[in-house]
Amino acid sequence: MRGGALRRRARALLAGVMLCLAPVAVASELAILTGGTSGVYYPVGQALKVLLEESIPEHRFRVISTQASVENLNLLQRGAGVLALAQGDILADAWAGRPEAGFAAARDKIRLLGAAYPDFIHLLARTDAGVVVLEDLAGKRVSVGAARSGTEISARALLGAAGLSYADLLQVEYLHYGEGVERLVSGDLDAVIISAGLGVAAVGEAARRTAVSFVPIAPHLMTASSRFQPIAIPPDSYPGQAEPVPTAALSNFFVTSADVPEALVYRITRAIYDNLDRIHAAHPAARAIRLEHALATRPVAAHPGALRYFRELGLAESP
Numbered sequence: 001m002r003g004g005a006l007r008r009r010a011r012a013l014l015a016g017v018m019l020c021l022a023p024v025a026v027a028s029e030l031a032i033l034t035g036g037t038s039g040v041y042y043p044v045g046q047a048l049k050v051l052l053e054e055s056i057p058e059h060r061f062r063v064i065s066t067q068a069s070v071e072n073l074n075l076l077q078r079g080a081g082v083l084a085l086a087q088g089d090i091l092a093d094a095w096a097g098r099p100e101a102g103f104a105a106a107r108d109k110i111r112l113l114g115a116a117y118p119d120f121i122h123l124l125a126r127t128d129a130g131v132v133v134l135e136d137l138a139g140k141r142v143s144v145g146a147a148r149s150g151t152e153i154s155a156r157a158l159l160g161a162a163g164l165s166y167a168d169l170l171q172v173e174y175l176h177y178g179e180g181v182e183r184l185v186s187g188d189l190d191a192v193i194i195s196a197g198l199g200v201a202a203v204g205e206a207a208r209r210t211a212v213s214f215v216p217i218a219p220h221l222m223t224a225s226s227r228f229q230p231i232a233i234p235p236d237s238y239p240g241q242a243e244p245v246p247t248a249a250l251s252n253f254f255v256t257s258a259d260v261p262e263a264l265v266y267r268i269t270r271a272i273y274d275n276l277d278r279i280h281a282a283h284p285a286a287r288a289i290r291l292e293h294a295l296a297t298r299p300v301a302a303h304p305g306a307l308r309y310f311r312e313l314g315l316a317e318s319p
Helices: 002-027 041-055 069-077 088-096 150-161 177-186 201-209 262-273 276-280 284-288 304-312
Strands: 029-033 060-064 083-087 110-126 141-143 171-173 191-196 212-214 229-233 245-257
Touching (some): 029 069, 069 083, 069 150, 069 245, 083 088, 083 110, 088 110, 088 245, 110 150, 110 262, 141 177, 150 191, 177 201, 245 262, 262 304, 276 284
Parallel strands (some): 029 060, 029 083, 141 171
Antiparallel strands (some): 083 245, 110 212
């Protein structure tokens, strides 16, 4: 009897210990906030996880697929991540607390870690849809990206610059890249708008599976919005795309929270920018990340831990 009671007590004690330890194990996983799995943020996040776990072995990192920029910044504000990717224009919206961009109040805990790579606006249309310029989207069925994502906010801005709104479209769908491309290939949509780094898998998939055209974005449309800079998708970036395609670009950034300790942000920053060759290998778009450009633009305040790293290299001013 006493032996059985002791065994039961031992099992109960062990169960209690395991219950106590379980939250600690979960809490020690630090979240890397990315985007949809068919975009660029996600594979870059996967490369960051491997690199950071090698460089900071006392921590485990977890890659979270999200709706990208807007959701990432809202999660950072709530303390639900230590590292994220986000578009620069969305960073500015978050810092200012613009409700129309998905920020009910200023996201004042967001801090810059450093610049990443540019996003290119990909306006992809079925060749039988009759879409030659952006204005031709009037009366068409269009995916504008996941609701309140960076892509969707960019789509609204570009349509507005062309004198259009969602009301002018026949059908508006709020889809991730992969879902939008599937609907385009099946003929359920006429066009998709995708804001992502060069070589995004979903665009290549569409170009391989059906007849599509890469619709140019005219430079005059960019003068109506400070979000964009003119750029061109280089020839042969995608199957069947033999000519350069004029379009709009936005910058992406690595970001963190003011609540993340300076020492940890310093080590994260050092791990990333000391090993850019590893990040470049994650996706063709990531090859545009350059150490010398890391602080060239600062849409929000930089984190002290990141500044410490860049000061050591002579790339940031002394305090």
